[in-house]
Amino acid sequence: MGHDPRSFNAQYLNIGYGNEFGPTYHPNMIQHHDFCLTNAKSEDLETGMIRKIDVPLFFIGDPTFANSTSIDPREIYCTVPGRTSLLSSTTKYRVTVGEIQRRISPPECLNASLLGGILRKAKSKDGGKTLRDSLRKIGLTLPAGRRKQANVTAWTALVEEEAVHMAKDFAVVCEKEFHAREIGIYLTKANLAIDHDVIKRRTILEHSKKIICELGDLMAADRTPLTSYLATTRQTALLDQGIQQHLSHFTLL
Secondary structure, three states: OOOOHHHOOHHHOOOOEOOOEOOOOOOOOOOOOOOOOOHHHHHHHHHHHOOOOOOOOOOOOOHHHHHHOOOOOOOEEEEEEOOOOOOOOOOEEEEEHHHHHHHOOOOOOOOHHHHHHHOOOOOOOOHHHHHHHHHHOOOOOOOOOOOOOOOOOHHHHOOHHHHHHHHHHHHHHHHHHOOHHHHHHHHHHHHHOOOOOHHHHHHHHHHHHHHHHHHHHHHHOOOOOOOOOOOOOOOOOOOOHHHHHHHHHHHHO
16 A cells, blocks of 8 residues: 555655755655755755845936936937837837846846847947947946856847837736636646545645745836836835845846
């Protein structure tokens, strides 16, 4: 007969984190997570997992940001055609001074070559010099010979307004075309065919829903600055900077 996993001795429920806390095994057991670390191990783990993030948290209306340039960060620097447009339906997206400031700052730190490509200025003669001179007039400095910091992805080619447009389209598709109810029924039936404990299944789902809601609330509280045309209500920093900087690091990439 098989063993009931709920009868396992707690001393066998261990998992290692990184190289410092190596995993432990029992010859007759499958490795499990141990979320009951000692205080010392918890402190060491938390310290080891902290990442140093260098993201300048500038917000629309922030005097620190306003003083860093000679022009209002909401000022339109240029417009660029969309990368994801189909056939003749080319959409023009606005690029603000604030967006340029963000993209030449950490975490992206775009150089003249990449920024010129995004703004469609890469093919012009002396494009890099022309771009740097243009930015200098609005108080932004883009050093020559600069190396990019972040890896280039498909998102790098998009300006903020187009990226948000894609996110909205994706949200609409998920809401209207992802048949969550049918998928949920299928998964529930498949699980109950193996484990008939309906109460246990419901408890797992309720706990999962709670965690997902907590994560959703945290993401909704993110106040990473984006183009002012799409984020007019995201002006007040509500989160502690200790977590906000990590959300901003992800959002800005």
